[in-house]
Amino acid sequence: MEKVEKEPLWTAKNKKLLTNPLGMDNPITVQVLGICSALAVTVKMKPAIVMAISVTVVVALSNLIIALMRKSIPGRIRIIVQLVVIATLVIMVDQFLKAFAFDVSKQLSVFVGLIITNCIIMGRLEAFAMANKPWPSFLDGIGNGAGYGLILIIVSFFREFLGSGSIMGYPVMEKLGVYKFGYEDNGMMILPPMALITVGLIIWVQRARNKSLIENK
Amino acid sequence: MKDFSNKYIMIFSVVMVVSVAILLSLMALLLQPRQEKNVEVEKKMNILSSINVASDKSDAVQLYEKHIRESFVINTDGKKFEDVDAFHVTLRSEQKKPMAEQYLPVFIAVADNGDTLHILPLEGKGLWGPIWGYVSLREDLSTIAGVTFDHKGETPGLGAEINTTPFESQFHDKSLFENGLFVSVKVVKGGARPGNPHEVDAISGGTITSKGLEAMVHDGLSKYEKYLSQNRK
Numbered sequence: 001m002e003k004v005e006k007e008p009l010w011t012a013k014n015k016k017l018l019t020n021p022l023g024m025d026n027p028i029t030v031q032v033l034g035i036c037s038a039l040a041v042t043v044k045m046k047p048a049i050v051m052a053i054s055v056t057v058v059v060a061l062s063n064l065i066i067a068l069m070r071k072s073i074p075g076r077i078r079i080i081v082q083l084v085v086i087a088t089l090v091i092m093v094d095q096f097l098k099a100f101a102f103d104v105s106k107q108l109s110v111f112v113g114l115i116i117t118n119c120i121i122m123g124r125l126e127a128f129a130m131a132n133k134p135w136p137s138f139l140d141g142i143g144n145g146a147g148y149g150l151i152l153i154i155v156s157f158f159r160e161f162l163g164s165g166s167i168m169g170y171p172v173m174e175k176l177g178v179y180k181f182g183y184e185d186n187g188m189m190i191l192p193p194m195a196l197i198t199v200g201l202i203i204w205v206q207r208a209r210n211k212s213l214i215e216n217k
Numbered sequence: 218m219k220d221f222s223n224k225y226i227m228i229f230s231v232v233m234v235v236s237v238a239i240l241l242s243l244m245a246l247l248l249q250p251r252q253e254k255n256v257e258v259e260k261k262m263n264i265l266s267s268i269n270v271a272s273d274k275s276d277a278v279q280l281y282e283k284h285i286r287e288s289f290v291i292n293t294d295g296k297k298f299e300d301v302d303a304f305h306v307t308l309r310s311e312q313k314k315p316m317a318e319q320y321l322p323v324f325i326a327v328a329d330n331g332d333t334l335h336i337l338p339l340e341g342k343g344l345w346g347p348i349w350g351y352v353s354l355r356e357d358l359s360t361i362a363g364v365t366f367d368h369k370g371e372t373p374g375l376g377a378e379i380n381t382t383p384f385e386s387q388f389h390d391k392s393l394f395e396n397g398l399f400v401s402v403k404v405v406k407g408g409a410r411p412g413n414p415h416e417v418d419a420i421s422g423g424t425i426t427s428k429g430l431e432a433m434v435h436d437g438l439s440k441y442e443k444y445l446s447q448n449r450k
Contacts (some may be wrong), residue, residue, distance in 0.1 A: 091244075095244055163374070
């Protein structure tokens with residue numbers, strides 16, 4: 001056993017691991033990972049939130065587990081090991097939702113299982129957890145899960161609000177009475193292309209405000 | 218990253234796979250009773266909602282006891298089998314049998330206003346997986362009193378809309394028979410003709426699910442045709 005130097009839990013570097021993925025290093029808008037599920041589950045806010053929590057749990061725990069095992073994982077089969085860890089956690093989350101949050105698990109249906117294929121998770125395992133200590137890896141997982149979740153929630157807010165006229169299932173537009181004046185929900189917002197365009201708009205806004213994200217030609 | 222021997226890699230994989238397998242089977246065993254109860258309660262809620270009785274997880278079992286008077290299974294000739302438990306008949310496995318051997322469950326319910334309703338279960342295919350539902354019929358065994366649909370994994374916001382009230386409530390007071398002939402209820406793309414008792418609006422963006430639902434209603438209920446004709450009042 002190597003002697004581990006005691007490090008404070010909340011160093012500036014560790015805090016960065018949590019906050020960077022929310023903005024400057026966001027997995028969806030900057031690294032452009034995990035787009036597929038961001039398009040699929042953002043029609044309504046409630047499934048998007050549950051999806052965000054599920055992905056955060058899976059990425060944080062798998063980062064932690066891989067970081068704990070990183071020195072004993074043979075390099076040649078590391079991708080398989082990562083996949084097994086992710087798949088196990090996803091199945092556990094799926095079973096757990098089926099037992100304790102049955103309605104939501106029905107809404108998310110196949111997408112919970114598809115967390116396995118979410119590139120953010122494998123990306124973080126390969127890029128971070130394989131080379132870092134458990135605690136920073138755990139924080140990195142929480143940060144990236146939250147960064148992913150943040151975009152999911154923003155996108156689903158606009159899609160639900162403009163596409164179904166409600167927020168979290170509450171019929172805002174109907175209560176405001178705008179339908180009487182001939183307003184109609186934009187059915188296009190419900191379809192996948194508008195999710196991509198909404199994500200695109202978020203990327204545009206983010207880059208317009210933060211020039212350092214724009215690639216040099 | 219240091220290099221590991223082949224032996225180490227083999228042992229590592231075996232230990233990993235076995236421990237994961239044990240973990241997952243334990244988890245599945247522990248959670249299974251809860252999950253099965255969820256499914257059963259949901260089935261009761263679905264049956265209740267087809268006779269327009271709203272229920273939630275806490276009172277579904279109790280309300281089911283109160284409203285459902287009788288259940289039995291019949292075959293396509295309308296012959297009753299009293300000894301089969303209708304609640305636990307799974308339509309999906311029945312549909313794999315030859316038509317004449319299929320058990321068709323019937324639930325007789327009493328609605329809040331005292332009407333006797335027949336509840337018939339349905340099972341079909343959507344775009345991504347199975348869809349199912351319950352239809353309740355008034356005493357003329359033709360007029361629909363209520364329906365409830367559900368699905369395994371239709372696209373949220375599109376096909377998944379079949380289990381929402383706006384879609385389901387369209388079926389109220391539609392009729393299955395026209396002058397004694399079975400015509401079912403069609404799901405029409407582009408909008409049903411107003412006043413037509415055999416048409417409802419399809420879901421925009423959910424064409425395949427809508428088509429699947431139409432086929433499910435037609436195929437599922439046509440098996441009951443003889444029973445419904447014989448017992449009509």
